[in-house]
Amino acid sequence: MSTSAVSSGRLLALAVLRRSLDHPAPLASIRARLASKRRRTSSGSASPRCAPPVAMSHSDRTGEDGVVDIDLLGSPQSPTFGLDTFGDLEREQAADADGPLIGHPEAIRQVVAEAVLADQVGVDFFGVGEHHRPDFAISAPDVVLAAIAGQTSRIRLGTSVTVLSSDDPIRVFQRFATLDAVSRGRAEVTLGRGSFTESFPLFGLSLDDYEVLFSEKLEIFARLLREEPVSWEGSIRPPLEGVSVYPRTARGLVAWVGVGGTPESVARAASYGLPLVVAVIGGSPGQFAPLVDLYHRALEHYGHATLPVSMHSPGHVAATDELAREQMYPHQAAAFTRIGRERGWGQYTPDQFEAGAGPQGALFVGSPETVAQKIAWAMRTLGLSRFQLKYAVGTLPHEQRMESIRLYGTEVVPRVRELLAAGG
Amino acid sequence: MSTSAVSSGRLLALAVLRRSLDHPAPLASIRARLASKRRRTSSGSASPRCAPPVAMSHSDRTGEDGVVDIDLLGSPQSPTFGLDTFGDLEREQAADADGPLIGHPEAIRQVVAEAVLADQVGVDFFGVGEHHRPDFAISAPDVVLAAIAGQTSRIRLGTSVTVLSSDDPIRVFQRFATLDAVSRGRAEVTLGRGSFTESFPLFGLSLDDYEVLFSEKLEIFARLLREEPVSWEGSIRPPLEGVSVYPRTARGLVAWVGVGGTPESVARAASYGLPLVVAVIGGSPGQFAPLVDLYHRALEHYGHATLPVSMHSPGHVAATDELAREQMYPHQAAAFTRIGRERGWGQYTPDQFEAGAGPQGALFVGSPETVAQKIAWAMRTLGLSRFQLKYAVGTLPHEQRMESIRLYGTEVVPRVRELLAAGG
Numbered sequence: 001m002s003t004s005a006v007s008s009g010r011l012l013a014l015a016v017l018r019r020s021l022d023h024p025a026p027l028a029s030i031r032a033r034l035a036s037k038r039r040r041t042s043s044g045s046a047s048p049r050c051a052p053p054v055a056m057s058h059s060d061r062t063g064e065d066g067v068v069d070i071d072l073l074g075s076p077q078s079p080t081f082g083l084d085t086f087g088d089l090e091r092e093q094a095a096d097a098d099g100p101l102i103g104h105p106e107a108i109r110q111v112v113a114e115a116v117l118a119d120q121v122g123v124d125f126f127g128v129g130e131h132h133r134p135d136f137a138i139s140a141p142d143v144v145l146a147a148i149a150g151q152t153s154r155i156r157l158g159t160s161v162t163v164l165s166s167d168d169p170i171r172v173f174q175r176f177a178t179l180d181a182v183s184r185g186r187a188e189v190t191l192g193r194g195s196f197t198e199s200f201p202l203f204g205l206s207l208d209d210y211e212v213l214f215s216e217k218l219e220i221f222a223r224l225l226r227e228e229p230v231s232w233e234g235s236i237r238p239p240l241e242g243v244s245v246y247p248r249t250a251r252g253l254v255a256w257v258g259v260g261g262t263p264e265s266v267a268r269a270a271s272y273g274l275p276l277v278v279a280v281i282g283g284s285p286g287q288f289a290p291l292v293d294l295y296h297r298a299l300e301h302y303g304h305a306t307l308p309v310s311m312h313s314p315g316h317v318a319a320t321d322e323l324a325r326e327q328m329y330p331h332q333a334a335a336f337t338r339i340g341r342e343r344g345w346g347q348y349t350p351d352q353f354e355a356g357a358g359p360q361g362a363l364f365v366g367s368p369e370t371v372a373q374k375i376a377w378a379m380r381t382l383g384l385s386r387f388q389l390k391y392a393v394g395t396l397p398h399e400q401r402m403e404s405i406r407l408y409g410t411e412v413v414p415r416v417r418e419l420l421a422a423g424g
Numbered sequence: 425m426s427t428s429a430v431s432s433g434r435l436l437a438l439a440v441l442r443r444s445l446d447h448p449a450p451l452a453s454i455r456a457r458l459a460s461k462r463r464r465t466s467s468g469s470a471s472p473r474c475a476p477p478v479a480m481s482h483s484d485r486t487g488e489d490g491v492v493d494i495d496l497l498g499s500p501q502s503p504t505f506g507l508d509t510f511g512d513l514e515r516e517q518a519a520d521a522d523g524p525l526i527g528h529p530e531a532i533r534q535v536v537a538e539a540v541l542a543d544q545v546g547v548d549f550f551g552v553g554e555h556h557r558p559d560f561a562i563s564a565p566d567v568v569l570a571a572i573a574g575q576t577s578r579i580r581l582g583t584s585v586t587v588l589s590s591d592d593p594i595r596v597f598q599r600f601a602t603l604d605a606v607s608r609g610r611a612e613v614t615l616g617r618g619s620f621t622e623s624f625p626l627f628g629l630s631l632d633d634y635e636v637l638f639s640e641k642l643e644i645f646a647r648l649l650r651e652e653p654v655s656w657e658g659s660i661r662p663p664l665e666g667v668s669v670y671p672r673t674a675r676g677l678v679a680w681v682g683v684g685g686t687p688e689s690v691a692r693a694a695s696y697g698l699p700l701v702v703a704v705i706g707g708s709p710g711q712f713a714p715l716v717d718l719y720h721r722a723l724e725h726y727g728h729a730t731l732p733v734s735m736h737s738p739g740h741v742a743a744t745d746e747l748a749r750e751q752m753y754p755h756q757a758a759a760f761t762r763i764g765r766e767r768g769w770g771q772y773t774p775d776q777f778e779a780g781a782g783p784q785g786a787l788f789v790g791s792p793e794t795v796a797q798k799i800a801w802a803m804r805t806l807g808l809s810r811f812q813l814k815y816a817v818g819t820l821p822h823e824q825r826m827e828s829i830r831l832y833g834t835e836v837v838p839r840v841r842e843l844l845a846a847g848g
Contacts, residue, residue: 104606104671112574112606137671140595140602146567147606150536150574170626171564171595178564181529182536182571202594202669204661237628245626247528247561 032272068252072156073188073275073308074124074385079420082125083118083405083414084160084312085392087111087138088335093266094397097330103393107137112147114391114405117296119152121409125189127160127312127388132198135338135394142175149183158188160277160388165213166199169221173253180249190277191218192258195264212236215268218257222272225255239398256310259291266291270298275307277388282316284360285378292382297310308385313376315389316362316396317371317407324366327400328393329353335394366387368411375412376419387416425568447513484671492676497581497732498548499613503844505837506549507542507829508736509816511535511562512759518821521754525819534822536571538652538815538829543576551614551812553582556622559762559818566599573607582612584701584736584812585682589637590623593645594669597677604673612637615642616682617689636660639692642681646696649679672692675791680734683715688714691727694722699731701812705738708784711803732809735802739788739813740820741795741831748790751824752817753777756787759818775817788813792835796801799836 025029074080087108089101115126126148128141138144145157157179162172172189180187193214200207216234223230227248233239258277269276276295278288293311301309314332318324331349336348356363366372375387391404498504511532513525539550550572552565562568569581581603586596596613602609604611617638624631647654651672657663681693682701693700700719702712716733723731740754743750753774760772780787789797799811815828 036813104601105608105674108602108605108671109608132670134668134670137605138602139670140566142564142567143570143599143602144606146570147574148572167595168592168627171591174563175567177528178532178562178567179559181532182535182568184529201662202667203592219732238625244558245556246556246563247532250527250529392667 009229009249063110068254070254070275070308073254074310076379076383076385079379079384079417080124080156080386081408081416082127082156082158082310082386083114083123083408084127084390085111085114085138085387085401086129086131086136086160086390087144087395088136088392088394090395090397097334097395101135104137108144110401111144112151114398114401115148115155115157116151117153117402117405118409121406122413123155123405123409125156125158125188125386125388127158127188129160130163130194130199131196132202134197138174142179145187146179146182146394149179153184154186156186156188157183157255158254159190160390161190161192161194163194163199164191164221165193165210166205166295167217169217169224170243173221173224173245174247174256176253177245177247177249180253185249185251188254188256190256190258191221191274191335192277195260195279209236218272220266221255222274225253227252227382261288261291263291263294266295267298270295270304271302273299273302273304273307275309275385277310277312277386278382279312280362281312281390282356282362283361285311285313286360286381289382297348309376309382310386310388311382311384312388312390313362313364313378313417314391314393315391316391316400317364317366317368317389317404318400319367319407319410321366321370324370325353325357328363328396330394331394336349338394368407368415371408372412372415372419375416376423379416379420380423453810457598492678494678494699494732497678498620498734500803500807500809502579503808503841504548505732505832505840506551506580506582506634506809506810506812507538507547507832508551508812508814509535509562509825510553510555510560510584510814511568512560512816512818512820514819514821521574521758521799521819525559528561534825535562535568536575538570538822538825539579539581540575541829542833543572543579546837547579547829547833549580549582549612549810549812551612553584554587554618554623555620556626560839566603569611570603570606573603573610577608578610580610580612581607582678582680583614584814585614585616585618587618587623588615588641588645589617590629591641593641593648596738597645597669598671599649600677600679601669601673605671608735608816609673609675612680613677614680614682615645615698616701619684619703624710633660642692642696646698651675651676672787682736685712685715687715687718690719691692691722694719694728695726697723697726697728697731699809701731701734701736703736703809704786704802704808705736706780706786706816707784709735709737710784710805713806723829727792733806734810734812735806735808736812736814737786737788737802737819738815739795740815740817741790741792741813741825741828741836742787742824743791743831745790745794748794748828749781751779752787752789752820755818755820762818792831792839795832796839796843799840800847801838803844804847 229242258267316328333348653666683689740752757772
């Protein structure tokens with residue numbers, strides 16, 4: 001995650017927006033997808049460089065079938081709250097900091113149990129991220145989410161993120177449309193490029209194609225969202241000629257775009273009319289205001305109504321600030337030191353942790369009151385519709401994750417709602 | 425499904441086996457996978473043309489962890505019984521034979537409900553097949569199975585089949601290893617080439633590569649089953665160089681090979697030491713005896729212990745023979761006439777149905793007693809360890825499918841066990 005990419009702020013953002021204006025993109029009505037579903041017009045005639053945008057509708061204005069109700073995703077006035085995990089592995093013995101990790105199957109079942117608890121304590125969204133490394137158990141998020149769907153009835157289920165660059169956009173659509181069916185309309189997918197690169201050699205892809213793989217696959221995916229026959233031509237695969245993809249969904253599939261700090265990615269999400277998740281795992285949430293501003297202006301430019309922005313950040317909740325920090329620090333330090341070794345960063349330090357845990361840092365760690373205050377501040381600062389706490393922190397034990405989830409659902413979320421309501 | 429391929433019987437089978445003897449394949453001990461997991465020897469040094477075979481173990485002889493217990497899959501002495509579906513769509517109004525079909529989401533939820541009932545009435549296995557057509561709702565079997573896993577605790581969950589040729593073997597392994605975790609060891613995957621070809625253009629593949637795609641992907645998959653670093657080189661993707669794939673499973677993943685009537689496919693399944701599912705949807709089960717015989721001789725040749733053979737055949741159970749046939753016929757006729765149009769077959773006729781429904785045909789339709797007698801006969805004739813009834817028949821209504829499942833679990837299966845025990 002790069003915060004430097006946004007450091008030059010508005011100037012860079014404006015330049016990107018200006019550049020993106022050079023791409024002619026068709027204006028879209030807010031009911032474009034619904035209308036297109038009804039008219040059954042062919043999307044095959046559209047220019048292959050400019051996908052027909054996908055649009056979503058507010059339920060209060062339509063109440064119609066066949067269109068995604070974006071109010072389910074949250075709004076600044078009525079936000080939603082989520083929890084994210086990558087299926088991190090705890091130690092077999094918590095006390096033995098160098099001991100063996102638990103097996104992947106057990107870690108996956110812990111995630112299912114955590115999601116069931118999140119559903120029970122009123123959390124709105126549960127997201128699982130995809131990795132292809134021994135230290136994370138989840139490489140097939142949709143399968144984990146479908147198991148959760150079978151044991152919950154309310155919580156929305158998505159990814160944080162699905163690495164679209166190294167997947168097949170048609171398979172991704174099929175898997176999440178199927179998840180939407182088994183969960184009765186609770187599926188969401190967040191498409192991103194991921195911050196790890198293991199999936200490229202694994203699936204026979206070259207990192208040289210990092211950009212074209214994502215952009216062409218996102219283009220295909222955006223067309224699939226219309227649930228009409230798709231025609232497309234590009235460089236990464238043979239052309240699609242009037243291809244239909246099944247299963248269809250009842251009301252359309254919710255797809256977000258997940259970004260780190262790259263303005264180009266933000267402008268692209270806006271051009272497709274897709275809601276945005278910003279991963280803020282370093283620096284300060286406030287530094288992302290120019291990016292969020294760019295997103296809203298780009299949405300307007302492309303003729304889309306306003307859409308939700310969510311933020312994904314790591315954290316941990318416990319009874320007191322002291323306990324939460326004490327529990328989180330060793331696992332956060334070990335995880336960042338391990339990953340840092342691969343990326344040439346230095347050792348993770350107590351100072352880094354303190355900066356993140358401070359009032360404007362990117363770590364949401366502390367007592368329910370501390371975390372609630374900080375989330376409310378970040379949501380106000382960025383005008384967020386959703387906040388997603390990445391509650392799993394390396395080897396932090398399942399038992400402590402469960403307590404963090406319980407406190408998040410029963411104390412943090414109600415308190416944030418209260419603070420936001422009071423703040424106008 | 426071709427029965428002509430087996431019509432020349434033993435001679436052809438022997439020729440195939442003789443041809444397959446020309447491929448040098450390493451002998452395997454029955455505990456090869458377990459042993460290899462323990463020794464952590466590298467599989468990278470093996471010849472790229474000859475995969476290390478995968479072996480399974482009988483629980484009564486080992487009881488060890490880390491190895492698939494094939495007795496869970498059934499044996500001729502203690503067979504298991506399954507149900508299969510592709511997620512066929514019924515009509516919105518059963519009485520309106522030309523009316524609209526229900527939506528895919530509802531059809532998928534019907535499949536989940538059918539699996540839950542199958543679990544409740546004691547069926548051992550539930551398999552869902554993958555298609556990419558509007559008339560079948562299931563294109564992502566693993567997601568459907570994971571939802572079922574979340575609502576069941578006993579029934580084993582697999583595919584009938586997973587079209588490996590047009591999928592990524594690494595993704596398939598990841599998805600089913602994840603299913604194995606969420607279902608606590610109940611996952612199975614059946615790898616096949618499918619009898620439809622829609623998936624080839626959909627995923628950018630050429631039918632010219634039909635054979636090489638399957639054979640190289642099966643080779644990769646067989647290596648993945650060892651759950652060790654994999655090295656491999658071939659023509660369909662860049663080489664794999666000591667790649668590890670996650671998640672790991674607790675006791676190994678069960679993988680079958682599904683075949684139509686091709687002796688080469690049977691010999692190949694045996695060379696990898698993988699159990700066999702034979703799809704018998706035309707002709708008579710008896711005609712498949714030479715194929716099954718070839719499989720057993722090929723297993724012996726490759727140094728594998730005996731492995732289960734299963735048979736997948738269509739059918740329908742109702743209170744009486746008359747009712748079952750009356751209910752099944754119009755849907756079977758409509759489905760085969762529709763598919764026949766695509767493949768240049770003639771109209772499906774009542775005579776065809778009668779031949780299939782007769783004592784030695786491939787349709788298992790009738791009262792519980794009739795169907796039980798026929799299954800027992802087929803299992804004895806072929807020495808089967810498992811029988812899988814493809815109970816969904818085109819637009820046959822969900823309600824009739826549910827009654828068929830109930831009768832299958834509560835009456836047919838117990839009666840088959842009784843008949844087999846009595847017959848020695």
